[in-house]
Amino acid sequence: MDKSQYKDVYVFAEQRDGAIQSVAYELVSKARVLADTLGEKVVAILAGSGIKKDAKSLIAYGADTVLAIDDANLKEYVTEQYTQAVYSVITKFNPSIVLFGATTIGRDLAPRLAARLGTGLTADCTKLEISEDTKELQMTRPAFGGNLMATIMCPNHRPQMSTVRPGVMPKADPDANRKGEVVDFKVDFDEAKFAVKLVKTVKEKKNTVDIASAKILVSGGRGVGCKEGFEKLQALATVIGGEVSSSRAMVDAGIMPHDRQVGQTGKTVRPAVYFALGISGAIQHLAGMEESETIIAVNKDKFAPIFSVADLGIVCDLNKVVPLLTERLKKEIK
Amino acid sequence: MKILVCIKQVPDTTEIKIDPVTKTLVRDGVPAIMNPDDKGGLEFALQLKDKFGAEVTVITMGLPQADLILREAFAMGADKAILLTDRKLGGADTLATSKALACAAKQLEWDLIIAGRQAIDGDTAQVGPEMAEHLGIPQISYVAGLEYDGKKKFTVKKENEDGYQILEFEGKALLTCLASAVKPRYMSVSGIVDAYDKEVEIWGADKLQVEDTQLGLKGSPTKVVKSFTKELKQPGEIHEVDAEEAVELIVAKLKEKHII
Ligand SMILES: Cc1cc2nc3c(=O)[nH]c(=O)nc-3n(C[C@H](O)[C@H](O)[C@H](O)COP(=O)(O)OP(=O)(O)OC[C@H]3O[C@@H](n4cnc5c(N)ncnc54)[C@H](O)[C@@H]3O)c2cc1C
Numbered sequence: 001m002d003k004s005q006y007k008d009v010y011v012f013a014e015q016r017d018g019a020i021q022s023v024a025y026e027l028v029s030k031a032r033v034l035a036d037t038l039g040e041k042v043v044a045i046l047a048g049s050g051i052k053k054d055a056k057s058l059i060a061y062g063a064d065t066v067l068a069i070d071d072a073n074l075k076e077y078v079t080e081q082y083t084q085a086v087y088s089v090i091t092k093f094n095p096s097i098v099l100f101g102a103t104t105i106g107r108d109l110a111p112r113l114a115a116r117l118g119t120g121l122t123a124d125c126t127k128l129e130i131s132e133d134t135k136e137l138q139m140t141r142p143a144f145g146g147n148l149m150a151t152i153m154c155p156n157h158r159p160q161m162s163t164v165r166p167g168v169m170p171k172a173d174p175d176a177n178r179k180g181e182v183v184d185f186k187v188d189f190d191e192a193k194f195a196v197k198l199v200k201t202v203k204e205k206k207n208t209v210d211i212a213s214a215k216i217l218v219s220g221g222r223g224v225g226c227k228e229g230f231e232k233l234q235a236l237a238t239v240i241g242g243e244v245s246s247s248r249a250m251v252d253a254g255i256m257p258h259d260r261q262v263g264q265t266g267k268t269v270r271p272a273v274y275f276a277l278g279i280s281g282a283i284q285h286l287a288g289m290e291e292s293e294t295i296i297a298v299n300k301d302k303f304a305p306i307f308s309v310a311d312l313g314i315v316c317d318l319n320k321v322v323p324l325l326t327e328r329l330k331k332e333i334k
Numbered sequence: 335m336k337i338l339v340c341i342k343q344v345p346d347t348t349e350i351k352i353d354p355v356t357k358t359l360v361r362d363g364v365p366a367i368m369n370p371d372d373k374g375g376l377e378f379a380l381q382l383k384d385k386f387g388a389e390v391t392v393i394t395m396g397l398p399q400a401d402l403i404l405r406e407a408f409a410m411g412a413d414k415a416i417l418l419t420d421r422k423l424g425g426a427d428t429l430a431t432s433k434a435l436a437c438a439a440k441q442l443e444w445d446l447i448i449a450g451r452q453a454i455d456g457d458t459a460q461v462g463p464e465m466a467e468h469l470g471i472p473q474i475s476y477v478a479g480l481e482y483d484g485k486k487k488f489t490v491k492k493e494n495e496d497g498y499q500i501l502e503f504e505g506k507a508l509l510t511c512l513a514s515a516v517k518p519r520y521m522s523v524s525g526i527v528d529a530y531d532k533e534v535e536i537w538g539a540d541k542l543q544v545e546d547t548q549l550g551l552k553g554s555p556t557k558v559v560k561s562f563t564k565e566l567k568q569p570g571e572i573h574e575v576d577a578e579e580a581v582e583l584i585v586a587k588l589k590e591k592h593i594i
Contacts, residue, residue, distance in 0.1 A: 016496070076499075079463075079473055104494040108475045111428070111460035115467035120429060120555030123458035143561065144455060145347030150561040157555035195472045197502045199489070204497035216593070240594070273593055283564075294591050295570075296584055302574060312587045313572035320577035321584075328581050332594050 003096070006158040009035040010095040012086060013044040013058055013066070014105055016077075020046070020054050022171070022213065023101035025061045027164060029172035030128060031099060032062030034137070037130045043067060043095065045185075047085045049075040052182065059180035061172050067185040077105050078198050083112045085187045090117060095159045097137055099128075102163035110163050120154035122162040126287075128169075136160070146264045146287045167212040167268035168291075209243050211260055216242030217271045219262055219289070222249040223278015223299065223318055230255065233277065236326045239333065245269065247279045263288035277318045281306025298322075335388040337379045338439060340449040340462070341372040341407060343400040347454045368403040370513035371450025377518040378480050378511055379448050380411045386484060389413050391442065395423060395434055401534055408529035409521035415532070416442075420539040425551030428456075432464035434549055437542035439469060446488075447508040451476055462510035471506045478515040 009031040013024035024044070031042045044063040046055055048070065055066045067089055073081045086109065090098060098113075100106035102124045114121035126149075127140035136153050137160040143150045154160040211217060218237040220230055230244060237244045246256035248263055262269055264284040274292035279285060281297070281304055289295070290309045297310035298318045307313040314321065345364045353360050368376075379390045391414040392407040394400045404415035418438055426434065439447060447466075452459035459475065466473035478498065479491030492499045493512065521529075539549055547553060573583055588594045 078501075079475075104476050107459045108463060108473070111458075111463035112467050112473065114429065114460070115432060115464035118429070118555075120427065121458075121460055122556055123428075123456075123460060138559070142457075144345070144350055145457075147347070147350050147563070148561050149564050150558050152556050153559050154556050195503055195505060196474060196507070199500040199502055201499050202497045240588075273588065273591065294587065294593075296587060298580065302572065307572050308569045310572070311570035312583060313570065314580045314583060315572065315574040316577055316580045321580045324577050325581045325584055328585060329594065332585060 001156060001158060003158060006094045006096040007038075008041045008043055008093070008095050009038070009097045010043045010045060010090070010093075010099070010159070011063070012098065012100045012106065012109070013046045014101050014103060015046065015048050015051050018048065018051050018053070020057060021101065021103070021166075023103060023164070023166040024058065025171050025174075026166065026169040027099045027101060028058055028061040028063050030164070030169040031097075032172060034097065034128060034130055038096075038135060040096070041065065043093070045069070045086060045089050047071075047074050047082060055182045056180075057174065059178050059182075060174035060176050062178070064180050066180065066182045068182055069185045069187055071187060071189070073189050073191075076198055076201055078194070078196060079108055079112055080193055080196065081189065082109050083116065084189055084193070086113055087116055088187050089185060090159060098159045098161045100161070100163045102165040106163045110161060114161055117159070119157040119159060119161060122152045122154070125162045125164050126168050128162065128164070137162070142264065142287060146284045165268050167270065170270070209260075211243050211245045211262065212267050212269050214243040214245075214269070214271055216240055216273045216275075217245045217262070217269060217292075218242050218275045218277065219245040219247070219279060220250060220256075220277045221247035221279030221285075222253075224250065225278070227255055229319075232322050232326070236275075236322055236329070239326055239329045242271075242273070247282075247285050276306050276310065277322065279306055280304050281309065335382065335386060335446065336444045337382060337388050337390050338442060338444040338447045339372070339376050339379045339390060339392045339407075339412070340435060340447065340465070341376060341392050341394050341403055342369045342450070342453050343367070343394065343396050343403045344369045344453050344455040366399070366402065368406055369450050369453045371452055371511060373450070373518045374513040374516050375448040375450050375509070375511040376407055376410060376412065377516045378477070378509070380519065381516075382480075382482060383411065386482060391416065391444070393418060393435065393438060395419070395431060395438075404534050405529040406521060408532050409525035410519055411522075411525065415534045416537055417534050418537045422539040422546055423550045425554065426549065427554035427556045428458055428460035428464055429555055430549055430551075430553035432461045433468060433544065433553060434539075434542060435461065436465045436468035437544045438537065439465070441541060441543070445506060447471075447506075449508065449510045451510045451512050459510070462508055466508035469508070471508055472503060473508045473510065474501055474503075475510040477509045477511045480509065
């Protein structure tokens with residue numbers, strides 16, 4: 001394989017119902033850094049139906065080109081349709097790197113494409129870097145339930161592909177004046193291969209919050225214990241303008257919904273302030289929150305591992321601290 | 335109907351610990367289990383068998399001791415079991431693993447392939463979709479529900495972040511299932527007794543009719559270049575205080591960070 005034939009960093013810019021997903025901006029921001037290191041371009045693939053209105057926003061975050069594939073076949077995500085669309089982009093332009101969000105869409109599409117292209121794919125990366133000497137992509141991901149990190153490369157195949165979890169890569173500050181172009185891309189679909197029929201799409205989770213986008217998270221674990229305990233956390237969150245999140249222990253106990261779970265099997269968050277209240281700090285929990293700007297932990301066990309990542313650790317009973325703090329903040333913030 | 339179910343033996347990652355001194359994984363004494371999503375997939379297959387009569391074959395690629403999960407599958411109700419084991423398959427990444435499994439599937443007769451969404455030791459969710467592509471059949475991942483009309487049509491519930499999709503297909507396909515969607519049955523007592531009388535077929539790489547360069551380490555585009563335990567960031571201050579002082583400290587920190 002002649003690797004010099006492959007260049008530029010491509011991002012599959014995921015959209016749902018026409019709304020470009022946050023992870024697409026995160027990946028474009030990261031792709032910009034990688035491409036600048038390589039002296040290459042960033043290209044965003046925006047596939048869907050009637051999706052062009054926001055295409056320019058991808059340029060603001062760092063794309064040089066947005067390839068818009070606007071086709072009725074792509075109205076909703078179905079594996080084969082999207083695989084054909086992205087496959088035709090990749091085989092036409094030969095990118096050296098292609099990034100996907102590690103969502104239910106990205107994790108369905110990327111492996112299908114990797115097998116069609118006969119290349120490697122690294123799942124759920126938390127870190128992407130270009131190696132100084134060989135200019136290869138170094139992809140780092142958790143392994144063994146988060147107990148270990150592994151750095152993976154794809155030295156003899158192109159493109160180098162990876163999925164990245166939402167919330168992991170910081171978004172760049174958008175620049176509305178950045179120059180770039182939106183280009184239409186047409187795909188010749190082989191409709192005979194569309195063997196799976198979409199009957200309907202059901203949206204269930206209305207009124208859910210996205211804890212990944214909250215500036216302040218008041219997060220509770222088994223130490224909070226019960227629904228009433230979480231109501232007190234909610235009162236604190238309301239005063240300080242934050243959202244309530246949780247460890248898996250409280251999700252497994254049925255006290256908190258899964259979409260508020262932080263951690264390796266929940267969401268990755270990086271708020272300005274993360275309150276860890278009655279959370280021991282298991283490695284799978286830390287994996288989802290240790291990049292938070294400021295971590296304030298309250299735990300009655302001074303040996304709790306959460307203190308190893310906390311900027312401010314308080315060894316105390318949270319049941320006493322939370323109500324007092326809520327009252328105090330009511331006075332501070334008026 | 336013939337169903338092929340792909341299962342994997344994995345270390346129970348909930349039991350894995352890091353040695354605080356050497357910073358390496360402590361694997362000794364960690365139990366090996368049937369991967370939970372795969373067990374969910376096997377349950378889906380067995381439910382089809384209960385309702386419509388199906389022949390369920392389980393296949394695993396792994397070390398000889400993976401025999402154990404095949405016996406477990408027998409005891410749950412599987413009819414046939416294949417253990418794909420060979421040095422040549424060692425060190426396989428997801429592409430090489432999916433290649434080997436797809437080549438094995440090509441030697442068998444089946445109408446449907448079921449796998450787990452992902453394995454808890456790797457969490458990649460890649461082997462199923464890659465295998466489907468090698469076989470040229472459609473895939474549906476994140477399967478939370480499966481119905482069959484008894485003739486030819488399957489209806490599948492596929493979960494996603496916002497809800498779910500209902501999808502239909504006729505003909506062959508590969509499904510990857512969620513453990514959370516079903517409660518796998520227990521091994522039956524008679525099943526356990528019979529499990530050790532049944533024969534597990536042992537297949538080597540020669541059975542796959544594919545060049546060795548596509549298998550194992552040689553057939554793996556991705557290479558692990560290093561692995562390490564995570565370095566935690568420098569811990570900050572820790573105070574053992576009463577609640578009043580705690581509030582003072584927290585308020586001071588929030589002010590320092592310009593939150594309030
Ligand atoms: C494959 C895998 C994936 C996982 N994914 C996740 C994940 O995504 N997210 C996640 O969170 N976990 C995850 N876990 C589970 C994780 O290992 C822990 O079991 C879980 O995080 C523990 O939750 P906890 O800290 O709330 O509970 P515990 O570990 O029980 O800790 C409770 C803490 O509360 C403190 N406490 C009790 N009472 C009080 C009080 N009155 N005041 C102050 N402190 C008090 C205790 O000292 C203790 O430290 C995963 C595990 C596995 C194996």
